[in-house]
Amino acid sequence: MTFQKPTEELIKKAFPEITELSFIASGGFKGVYKAKLNGNLQALKLINVPEVPLADAESVRMRDELIRRVEREIEILKKCKSECIVKLGVLSPCGKDIEGKKFIAYSEEFLEGKNLWDLLRDATSPKPSEEELKTLLRALLEAIKEFWQYGIIHRDIKPCNIIKTGNAARPFVLLDLGIAFSRVDTPLTQGWTPATYRYFAPEMANPSFRDSLDYRADLYTSALTVYEYAAKVHPLAKDFEDPIVTVSRAVRVPPASLKSVRQDLSDDFCDLIDKLLNKIPALRPGNIAMLMKRIGG
């Protein structure tokens, strides 16, 4: 799964309303650009819809799943009102042929700031304060709460999907619902588990997770993200290791307490993060209102 990146000239030709364009990142079939559309700064998303032979049922199914995932992401973003979740932009979803290849395009608001992955990997960036970590956790809890109202689990909460904006009104914003799971819709995938293995809730390893997955998987990955952002070290995964080893650790190995790597943080906050990292969903504190209260939300 790789994004076949068209040239910027061809994109601009396909979207005459674009006046400025620069590539940001790509992943899977998706590319993200910083674009000025009719004067509005936007995050332009291009999703490469692969050409597949109609006789190849599996490829057709994969392509249809990709399209359905984009549709689901847009449907969810239309519903969500929280300032902690990225908002749709000015470009409504549309199909485009660029250099003979099919794309789906739409835009989200462009968020100034850095993602947490870049910040935690920046050796010059100081470790965040407890207040900042609580603000981050509050933002994630607010987003999770809103998703769950619609029976949605984000499933991909991780540092690179969170932007630190520098805007006090919405200091952290969560992006990318590309692999969101819906408890109310028909499952989109069968037989495999879309996930970022470094940020993998242990219950996702259960072959029948689709029957029981709930928002507590997002609580787990939120805690994982807060831990990693706080400590600049992942509590379970190691760089460049086999994903199977990472997943195995997620399922079996208890992480070291946050306190052991950030002694300056309060016992209560470290205890909360540690509890949210329990392997068993029922042994995580799952009442979001109580969690908010505990961190002063």
Added chain:
Amino acid sequence: MKIFAQQGFAESDKVKLGFDKNFIDGVIYSPRHTKIDVLKERLGAYSAGYPGKELLFDPQFYASLHADEADWRMGYLDEDYEAYFKCHNKSTLERESKVRECLANVIKFQQGQTKLTGIIGPNILISRSFDSREAVISKNFIRNTAEVAADLKEKRPVYATLAVSYQALADRTAFDEFLNEITALETPPDGFYLLISTNGGDAGEFFSSVTIANWMVLNYSLSLNGFKVINGYSDILSPLLLSAGGTAGATGWFANLRNFSLASFEPPKGGRRPLPRYLSNALLNRITAPELDQLRNTVPQILNGLSTDAHYPIADGSIPGETSHEVLQTWESLKNLNGKLSALGMPDRLRALLKMIDNAATVYAKISKTVTQLQYGSEHLAEMAEGIYLFARRSTINLEDVK
């Protein structure tokens, strides 16, 4: 950390005395043993005389699957509580509409008892496994309890009953899945009334480490998720359960009010009246009054040093003079134990319990040097300690770091 009276046969003035002495924080009524007019009269009197005490009613619906079995003893359930207590079978309860009907009947009955401070929903007993037809029915009761109560405009706290055998608790995978489900309900109740069933009899008084650990996990998980947890028939395990996050434990005056078992509904098997016992906090166990009498001078640590010690007078061979004395001594002892733990935070409570267990082993060692042979030895201590360690491991609570 509260202690409730688990009411049963022959209440007389026991609950009233428990309230008078402030040993108990509430009572859970058993309709099987209580005529409905007595229930109303007692609730009225306690509500007026003891504001702040919790008055609850266990509908004992779990017995309804056995209501037509010959010689089973349903007591007043059949006669006075027919508004909700009928014979049911598992097949009919597999229909959600039937479950909701049963819930509505039980809740409406309790709505008629305006002095109750909370409502306990009905449920059946999961007798063998969480991966069973019984568990599906039980989940349906739990899932619908708060919804039906809300439909009936009930404003008091509503508790869903979870009644499960210790055997079912032992299957960890099925237990975890069940727990995951009941902690993520769309319309959650305010709390749970937990009943862990034994096989009955004295052997059930102390459970295995696995049962203790899982019962603690239930308390921990439910409280962590914002639920109040009332443990029925928890007796001497109450301090462990409350240390894990439970809200209240309960115990009563007869052995069948100290551990929960449907066997108590079965035809009587005979047997003689047990000797009165003394709950020794130092032993975390009961000893018989004659054992107390033999040991109180040579191993004085077995005495709690509480007001109810006076109910076991040396002059009378340490035999209590009133039938209420034994349970008052139990309630005061448990209150005292809880008091030692309640000021501590979670890992420290567990550490304090482990220290109590160590101390108890020392006292048992002293007893072993005397001529007294105890009816029950110190086997429970290892089970309790192992149960606490198992619970801590599963809940990722670190008992090693001492601050």
